[in-house]
Structures are given as structure tokens and as C-alpha cells.
Amino acid sequence: MRPLLVGGEALLIELDSAAEVAAWHAELERRRAELGPVRDIVPAARTVLLDGVREPGALAQRMARWEVAPLAETEGPLVAVPVRYDGPDLAEVARRWGVGAEEVPGILGGIVFRVAFCGFAPGFGYLTGLPERFHLPRRATPRTAVPAGSLALAGEYAGVYPRSSPGGWQLVGTTDAVLWDPDREPAALFAPGVRVRFEEAGR
Secondary structure: OEEEEEOOOEEEEEOOOHHHHHHHHHHHHHOHHHOOOOOEEEEOOOEEEEEOOOOHHHHHHHHOOOOOOOOOOOOOOEEEEEEEOOOOOHHHHHHHHOOOHHHHHHHHHOOOEEEEEEOOOOOOEEEEOOOHHHOEOOOOOOEEEEOOOEEEEEEOEEEEOOOOEEEOOEEEEEOOOOOEOOOOOOOEOOOOOOEEEEEEOOO
16 A cells, blocks of 8 residues: 655545555455545556545554455445347357356356446446456457447456447447446445346346
């Protein structure tokens, strides 16, 4: 854990892995009452930002003494997302994995993903948990329009496009789940720390 002061009222914690980010984010949320005034706690790929901190230097010194345990696999709310495996890149993904296309739903359905952080578009969560042997490159040529609800893979992440937008991830399926609804509380279906399981639709 490497704390960096950012301006006069923010603290950036640098970490070495997505698992450490998840553990520290959860610990900070648990200890939020004892942190003093904090406006936002924002996880990213390898950092957690605390914004609106009254005395970030003093807080960094306190945090250096913490022992932060890894998150248990069962910790955090679980969201089940039904998926139709009809994506245009399904066959290519299966080929890269060395399996048949019919095996992809079982592989992804057997993984409990975790929302590491959010970004790119309202409601888009970067989901970790994909084993390294299933990591995939982005497409050489991004699509100008990816349909809303597309289940996509790139690098170590999975994600679902909450709305139509350009994108270069590998598309393996679609869902009717609403990822972002400003009239819903909370508006985002995926939030950092939430666990996600993809279930094959119709089964």
C-alpha cells in the first residue's frame, strides 16, 4: 500500500492487484465512520481515491498500520444476470480458449465475478475474476456501435455495455438486464464490490 497526497484534501492509495483494491475498498467502506469527513471513496484498476479528506497526511499514517485481509469469495451482494450466448465473437473466443462454442456459457457461468470499479459509461462495471488462461485481447478494429446489453470480454475483465456505444471488446452474448436506470435506487445494477454471476438464459 503506497499512499500519495493529492492536493490538500485527497489521498490516493496505490496497490499491486485488483484483489488488493477490492480488499482496501471494502475495508475503507467498513471504517468510513472513523475516517472523518470523506466525500468519496473511488476504486480503480490499481488505486483507491479518497476525496474530501480533512487531514490526508494523518489519515495515511493511520492506514499504514492497518492489516487488511483479502475479501472472502462469498463477501458482497450477488447479482444474477441472464445471458443469451449469441455474440458475434463467440466462435472466435471459443477458438482462442481451445473449446467448443457450446462450452463458453458453462465456463463463464462457473465464475463468480466481482465489480472492481466503474467507468466508461454510466452503469458499466469492470468485472474481475476471469482466470488468466481466459484473458483475451481487444479486437484489432473496434466496432463503431456495440448494442446495449452486450456481454463482452477484454484482457482480464468482463463487462456489459449499458447502452449502445463504440467498443473493441470481444462480444459473446446479450442480456436484457438494465444496467443503468436513473429512476431506480440505486441507479446502477453494478457497483464496486458486487458479485456477478452470468446465467445462461432459458436454463
